[in-house]
Amino acid sequence: MMLSRLVRPSKSAISQLGTVSVVQGSQLPANSLCVVRCITSGTKAQAPFKEGPERDLVNFPRPKQLINPSPVRLGVFPDSWFTFFYNKTGVTGPYAFGGGLLTYLLSKEIWVLEHEFWGGVSFFIMIIYAVKKFGPQTSAYLEKEIQNDLDEMNAGKINEIEGYTKSIENEKKSQFQAEGQKMLFEVKRENIALQLEAVYRERLMEVYRSVKNRLDYQLEKTNAERNVQQKHMVNWIVSNVKKAITTESEQENIKKCIGDLKALAARA
């Protein structure tokens, strides 16, 4: 699992580690080596873990798996070596020491560069090439596998927490809904009042309608009686008048009419 981290540490992770190590190194110079080693994971924010009351975290900090390798300078040398020198000799110290040591070893022929060494150099160049060429893909693939592993491990935990959170929400909702029952009784009382009111209004209308019906009946009756009486009176008058007309009076009438007509004609 750690192979991918060795092959290609991501730049951001390194820069993070670098800054943290400088900060922590300035605070705890004596312990800086350990600090760089101890700075680990923590790309994701996690809930703080509560240690037992007897745990001595100062002297025995909880070991953590290193997610990315310690930062290096010049491609191979651990940054912690340079930090170690920095307090004694400043920035150029480690380089001067390294160069001096190399010069000493070579000039005294303690380190003899025979032909095997140059074979090693070409072999090393090939290794660098292979790492640069295939490192990124391998790293990406292995990162994915690690992430899958982590997800699988945490799935149960996350599910459980989510499930309980949802249950709490549901409980709160059902409490809210249970309190809604109080409104239900308002509705019930109002329904009763509405029905009573409806019945009352119906009764009022019933009284009104029956009185009005009776009055209307009386009115119609009076009207009908009047109609009948009028008709009867007219019939009676007409029949009496007809009875009064005799042949003489009719002829007199006609004569009178002719006389009127003549008078009219003379005037015209």
Add this chain to the structure above:
Amino acid sequence: MAARRIASSAINWTALAERVPEGQKPFFLALKAKSDNYLRRVMANPEVAPKLDFAAYKAKIAVPGLVDSFQKQYEAIKVPYPADKLTPDVNAQEKQAEQDIKAFIAESQTRIQKYQAEIAKWDDILPFEDMTLEDLKDMFPERALDPLNNPTFWPHDAEEQLDYKRPDQPAH
């Protein structure tokens, strides 16, 4: 006459609808329909009966004293408001329901506390990615390997053990 005359519904139905659980929606709709029906029944008739024009009737109706007696009786009549016998029942129901609600909420609170304790339990457990096998044994004794008391074959799952029987295979 009634102590309380009602002319329109004062219920906030939308607020009530929000509080109705999914399973009880049909009941709620039925209640709403009933209530609307009652309201419609109230609205069908005017609040006060319309006035009768006795003067006009008197002018037209010939029978002497008839309209006067009608008017006297009509004005004398008092329509009784129907007695309300059910509100006490509803009040009693409400009291009962309030107790039930209180009990339910108390139960619900204890359940919530239980769930919160279950969530808080994970605060005391180291993140899995930071655990060592010893930590796992401390926190989940039943899931960790126990090679001394209960050694198992790699990869330590049930299928690879000697006493494993496939569920679809009959015992022989």
